[in-house]
Amino acid sequence: MTDNRPEIDEADLHAFVDGHLPPDRRRAAMANLAASPDQAARASDYRALNEAMHLTYDEVLHEPLPARLRVGRYVHPEAGRSGAFSGLAGPGQAMRAAALIALALASGFAGWSLNDRMSPAGVESEASSFARNAAQAHAVYTIDGRHPVEFGADQEDTLLLWLSDRLGTTIQAPSLQAVGLRLVGGRLLPSSGRPAGQLMYEGEAGQRITLYIRGRFPMPSGSLSGWHEDTVRYGGETGGVSLVYWATGGLAYALIGQMDREQLLATAKLVQEQLQIPSITPAAPVDQATEKGAT
Amino acid sequence: MDRADGSVVTDAEELITQQIPKLRRYARALLGDPARADDLVQETLLRALSRQHMWKPGTNMRAWMFTILHNIHVNNQRRRFVRGEFQDPLEDQPEQGTPSTQEHSLEIRDLAKALKTLPEAQRQVLLLVGLEGMDYKQVADVLEVPVGTVMSRLHRGREALRRLLSYERNVRPAERTTKLRMVP
Numbered sequence: 001m002t003d004n005r006p007e008i009d010e011a012d013l014h015a016f017v018d019g020h021l022p023p024d025r026r027r028a029a030m031a032n033l034a035a036s037p038d039q040a041a042r043a044s045d046y047r048a049l050n051e052a053m054h055l056t057y058d059e060v061l062h063e064p065l066p067a068r069l070r071v072g073r074y075v076h077p078e079a080g081r082s083g084a085f086s087g088l089a090g091p092g093q094a095m096r097a098a099a100l101i102a103l104a105l106a107s108g109f110a111g112w113s114l115n116d117r118m119s120p121a122g123v124e125s126e127a128s129s130f131a132r133n134a135a136q137a138h139a140v141y142t143i144d145g146r147h148p149v150e151f152g153a154d155q156e157d158t159l160l161l162w163l164s165d166r167l168g169t170t171i172q173a174p175s176l177q178a179v180g181l182r183l184v185g186g187r188l189l190p191s192s193g194r195p196a197g198q199l200m201y202e203g204e205a206g207q208r209i210t211l212y213i214r215g216r217f218p219m220p221s222g223s224l225s226g227w228h229e230d231t232v233r234y235g236g237e238t239g240g241v242s243l244v245y246w247a248t249g250g251l252a253y254a255l256i257g258q259m260d261r262e263q264l265l266a267t268a269k270l271v272q273e274q275l276q277i278p279s280i281t282p283a284a285p286v287d288q289a290t291e292k293g294a295t
Numbered sequence: 296m297d298r299a300d301g302s303v304v305t306d307a308e309e310l311i312t313q314q315i316p317k318l319r320r321y322a323r324a325l326l327g328d329p330a331r332a333d334d335l336v337q338e339t340l341l342r343a344l345s346r347q348h349m350w351k352p353g354t355n356m357r358a359w360m361f362t363i364l365h366n367i368h369v370n371n372q373r374r375r376f377v378r379g380e381f382q383d384p385l386e387d388q389p390e391q392g393t394p395s396t397q398e399h400s401l402e403i404r405d406l407a408k409a410l411k412t413l414p415e416a417q418r419q420v421l422l423l424v425g426l427e428g429m430d431y432k433q434v435a436d437v438l439e440v441p442v443g444t445v446m447s448r449l450h451r452g453r454e455a456l457r458r459l460l461s462y463e464r465n466v467r468p469a470e471r472t473t474k475l476r477m478v479p
Contacts, residue, residue, distance in 0.1 A: 010446075010450055011446050011450075014424075014446065014449055014450065014453070015431075018424055018425075018428075018430075019428075020430050020431065042457070045453075045457045045460075045461075046453050046457075049406070049421070049425060049453060049456055049457070049460075050424075050425040050426075052406040053324070053406065053421075053422065053425045053426045054425075054426065055406075056324070056406050056407055057320050057323060057324045057426060058320065060316070060319050060320040060323050061316045061317070061319075061320055062316075063319075065315060065316070065319075066333060068333070068337050069315055069319065069333060069336055069337055069340060070312075070315075071308055071311055071312045071315070071340065071344065074340075074341065074344055075308055075344065151341070151345070155345065158341060158344075158345075162337070162341060165337065166334065188338075190374060190375060
């Protein structure tokens, strides 16, 4: 890109259109365009593309913000927000590692689905696939030293607002102090193409228990849901980690941790007692729902 | 500059707030689906708020937040891929309707459609340059690629759209005439 070269190259042509060319090069570009109909046509098309993008998408700038995109909703001036996240490294590496672990463990946890929850045709029930997803998520994130949770317990309000938005119903974090577990935090996860929430608890010995929550799929009649409303079922045990799961109203829950069956069932009971589950509104668009409640 | 008192925090929050509409516009154009786009912006917002102490006052908040958005997007794609849930959402999403009364509706619909045919890496560059007005160095920083890569993606993307849209321009009028005749 020397200044006395008469020709302008491709990069110059783009920079000319985008207004990033210094004045002297700009003059050279204009002289060039005047002499070259082909380049002039290209410059004109490039500019038209930029304009078309604005015509197409600028209206988004003027749409009212849904409540979940307003800063004020998450900022509580009186609550300190300093240093909640020590994860200086981007989430990339942790996620990559977690993803690989998920792959490695997926086969190991396939056992969850083999108990009694397959239909004769071998189709996995919703409950079974749900339990398997919950077990995988537990395996991945309880051993993640850097980013076990996306939001820590010190940002519980933000975490629960976020999960509630994405799951389309109010999500609460039950207190498990009675069994010696404190909330560490939680995260949002994909689960069979839907958002799921994972709340992580920790005991005094450092053992981690996760509560996994997802909206239930609307099931066509006759299909295999595998749920027994409100009944806690024992999913099995793998490597000292047990799993129980149940469904109440529109939500499915799984509780996973290094506990024996009786301890886990008792903890599940504690969870059930605390959760006042509002009925889920089927197919209610989240944005509109939250918009109405906005200030 | 680096005061730890409330005023700096408030400044950061103010600057974060200002970026939301732009992030939303970009995410909408990138993903096509408004709900998924807002999911991405919300996650970006939450992460920016929780890490605002890492933002250096005086530096470009827009670039910082677009970088966060881009990182989250990359991770989301990777997660979906690993979980076997990956499908390009733009492949199976219904068209976002544009008001048919608008004079430019045909061209606008064509542009949104044409953008979707581009590889995402090119679409990102075209949108950051054309919609956000970022210079090429800023785009390179946000996407974490060399400037030369930005330039070649920009060129390939624009040329592809140019071919596509000029093809559409030549074909569409005939279609339109046919349709008009069929309307009683």
